[in-house]
Amino acid sequence: MSDHRFDRRFLSFGLGFPWAVALCFAVLALLFRSAVPDPLGIHWDGEHADLTLSFPVFVLLSALCIGTLGSICGVLAGLRLSRRWLRRLLMGLAVSLSLLPASFAAALLIGQRGHSTAEDGAADSVVFALGSGAALALGVIMIFVYQPLPQWTDRDDRALAAEQAALAGEGELSYWLSARSSTFVMLAMLVFLLGGLLLILSPWWSLLLLILVLFLAVNLFARVSIDIDGASREAGRVSRLLRVRIAGLLPVLSFRLSELSTLESASIGLWEEGGPGLRMHAGQAQFVVRDGAALRLDFGTSGSLLLGVPDQQRAMDLLENLRRSRQKPQEEADS
Structure with a gap:
């Protein structure tokens, strides 16, 4: 096991706690050795014990069950998984699955204490109810107490690259526009x-x-996105597209940002522009669904676009992103 795959501190707890519970149960069970019958009843059919185990086998199997069930979840919780909530859930299960078998085994011992044969005894339901309730409660507490350290993953690399690209005017950007x-x-x-x-x-x-x-x-609602054209990426050059998808699914407008010549923000009236939704006429396209902020974009021979935005702040962010995107090719051409 390498430090890269496992968190040794939490792995030690995930392995140590279940076997510590198993050891404690075995020691306490030996204290009841003279007070319980041998063999011990495990299951009863009416007043008849139809399943019994000798005392040493009962203690050994109970300890193995406690340690094995808990340590399986404990080992998984010690893995450096990217999803912290899953590690916390597994650690909570490790605690609960260690204490639940111990509660059941203790209920069998207490229920048969003082009886000469297994026929006269039964599992103590009160002991089992208190023990299982405590097991579940401690498992839930462990889920909230256990705080694994965040791990840097490929998802974080992609997020960092996206933020750096956005600062350089090359990142992907999207927002929803609705009435x-x-x-x-x-x-x-x-x-x-x-x-x-x-x-x-x-x-x-x-x-x-x-x-x-x-x-x-x-x-009346659409998803507007600025992303990289997959075909251009495969060809070895990066070309960014402005797309509008009705209901987030149906693509209706697509413009290359490399063709963007002029852009400006505007405040529009919905019905002054012809009403809500998609409009296309003589190379001019628009998608607006409410009064307020919008962007006027001119893509030269590809046409022009009047695009609504949710609010003024979003308009300024989008405008700045588009300006950086337009300046970058110009700087590369000058150099």
């Missing part, structure tokens, strides 16, 4: 009220209205 919530509320009211009236005439009219409203609602 105001009141718009969707009005569409829902239209379906319920008008759809209810049309239902009196024909269910097909109501179904047609529902389809039309759903189509309209889907066109």
